[in-house]
Amino acid sequence: MKSPRHLGLMMIISGATLWGLSGPMIQWLFNYTELSSTDFLVIRLLLAGMFILCSLLFTKQNIFEIWKYPRHWIQLLIFAIVGMLGAQYAFIETVHISNAVTATLFQFLGPVLITIYIAIQHKKLPSFMQVIAISAALTGTYFLITNGSIENIVLSKQAILFGILTAVGFAFYTLHPASLIKQWGTSIIVGWGMLLGGISLFLYNQEFHFRYVANTLTMSTFSMLILVIISGTLSFLLYIGSLKYLSATETSILSSIEPLVAAIVSIIWLNESFGAYQLLGGIFIIVAVVFLTMPEKSSNRTHVRKEETLSA
Template sequence: MTLAGGICWGISGCFGQYLFQQKDVTSNWLVSVRLLVAGILLLAIGRWRMGKDLNAFFHDRKDLRKVLIFSVFGMLFCQYFYFSAVEYSNAGTATVLQSLAPFVILAIVCIRGLRLPKGREVIAVFAAVSGVFLLSTHGNIHNMMLTEQALFFGLASAAGAAAYNLLSAEMLSKYGVYPVVGYGMLFGGIVLTVIVWPWRYGLIWDSGTIIALFGVIVIGTAVAFSLYLKGVSMVGPFMGSLLGMVEPVTAIVVSFLFLDTKFQWIDLVGFVLILGTVLLMSLRSPGREATKKS
């Protein structure tokens, strides 16, 4: 599930690239709309499948507060700060900075468990981040535009990514995907909508726009986050964050096949590092981290 969620993100990134380049869509508009629409879609499905149980956490003030925190500081912050980092630099720089999330998660997991990081964990983090760096910059550090604003927003997106990995597991185990992810997206979308007023933006509406929006909202948001976060609740936030790094691998392959993106030999090294990380972490016993955490 975690890998499938990362693959869906990689596919949706190509749809997003198409919207930015061909339809003059802005990141503020896209993030607010994708959260709102995906949240409504998941809640509609959840209402059909769960009935009144969909709103169970509203009866527990403590759990409601947890969902709100997850919604704003995890779901919203990760996406909004990531696209802000792209705006102040480029997609490669933003992706590399956001990929630092496993460092944050590993530090928190180790502090919670009162232990030092294991050798395999350290190797996996460095291999995954190195792979993301190679795929995002083609091995050329000069392709990174590390302005002060990009650094701030990129690190903030990494913190947001760590937050939604760490904050979601307990609530998902207790209430399920539809209420937690659905309301998480809806609440985050409402907050951002109040800030950016997406209805003020003009948009070119045609079949290409509709298909691309379907890819971003349904595949890359509703399906991707549901699969990924459900997987994280099983394997734990640290392993989940590393498995989710299959996203740039998918994005590169899809971009090469459908968007005429150039493929370089150094990208193969990035592929090997990331897929090697996935293999390394998959050798762990299932649910080990999640069990220790609970």
Template sequence: MNKKLFGSICGIMTGVCWGVSGVFGQFLFETRGVESFWLVPIRMLSAGIFLLLYGTITDLPNTKRLLHNRRDFLQAILTGVCGTMMFQLSFFLAVQHSNAGTATVLQYLCPVITMLYVCLRDRHAPKKVELLCIFLALAGIFLISTHGNVGSLVITPAALLWGVATAFFMFLNTVIPEGIYKRYPSTVVIGWAFLFGGIALCLIFRPWNYSVQIDFAVVISMLFIVLGGSVFAYLFYGNAIKRIGPAKSSLFAASEPVAAAALSIIWLKTSFSVIDILGFVLIISTLFILSSTNA
């Protein structure tokens, strides 16, 4: 298969895996009464173990090397606790308080937050195109949260808060490990980050104290959330980056909100208004605008 075509397919599959994972989470919240504080610790700990097993089989030296470098080890812990852990927890809390489609779209405020960070770091004012993206992002949030009516919210304050928090922690999850990604394969870094974050969440929330009725649907859902939404998604993403680069990989991974919204409509009968869709489009458009500008 053509290298670029395979990379593009991997990028799209990354987004699909992430999007479908969010819908399975929504299914568990709505039909099984599962809490994010039970789901996320188990997801992160399990995914970390699977990713590190993969890393041990395919690249044992790098998997072990990170543990023996004090600076990289501490950076991996910081990434896991301040980045990955908070990103995953805030995302599923946003899903729990709204739906997978809305939560997924709100996290795509991350490119705008990253752009503002770069402006502050480099001490320059936003360019016209960057100001346009800020306006589009704010307009998208406004439409999704109010449907154009200034006097009322159509999603809960918690959903809006956790959705925006997801974008912020997604930004931290990108910035904190920036240097370490240059020294280790992405699966190694992500594996350790998931493991450290999962351990921290288990110690904080103690998921074993939650009463969850385990049935076939719960098992299948958790398997996809762990394997599909974490392990396979990041393996797809790593392959996409190798073949078409990070910028194009991010664009193809924007299939995530489409997959999440479509599956939640078909399977869980979630409804989105025309105004919701317009808000989604405004926010997602900032990713394409900023990517084309950087290119």
């Protein structure tokens, strides 16, 4: 039999790989359908949220207890609309405007923003390792946007804007629900966050109609849509499961294969091309995140919460 550690390694690598695959799969959907970012996000959030909550009900967990406490469900609503929906929308829109790899790399700037925020909040200068990581992340972002030449910016203003919003959004939904997750558990908070975010976007987007979406999908694009939802949900479940067998540092470092998987799949499958400096920028950002997982346990816990919510 495989040891628990081997099982944990298989789970985190599988989960990170699935999340890395989901970005190019979403990009393929946008290439071959007329789905908008909001159309896709309504479907994804509603189905994934219902799946997680129904799974919890099946295991006889009380998913409705949180609604007895006004202070908690108000925080939950803020998390669902501003955090979950905001970050997911920015990520999907970045994929739509640019590509999956760019969106994934901007997402990985989240821990860097969290480190800066915590340093300001505690009025404490970052450690030497954190300064190196922040510098590496900023350098990587510069290369990603400019491909080494400030005169020839390779990303549009919209892509840069939504990319930055992606990083800010993921940092927010990592920090904001910390007390809720501690009280109620990750699965309940993320499940309700996705369902409520999907309902909010559905009510806001008056142009969304399930019949229209169904008519625009072919058998192949519908199959891909289902695969994207399943892969994202499985990625979340595998990541959560791996935490039983591995340390926070190990899971954080191993999850850094996400952008690498996204890059390889995008180049081979979608024929995406990236400049040498853009690829170098991606490496800088990944290295920065790895550095941030090493020096302090607080950074590890923060990154873990980020991954739990992303992989849903």
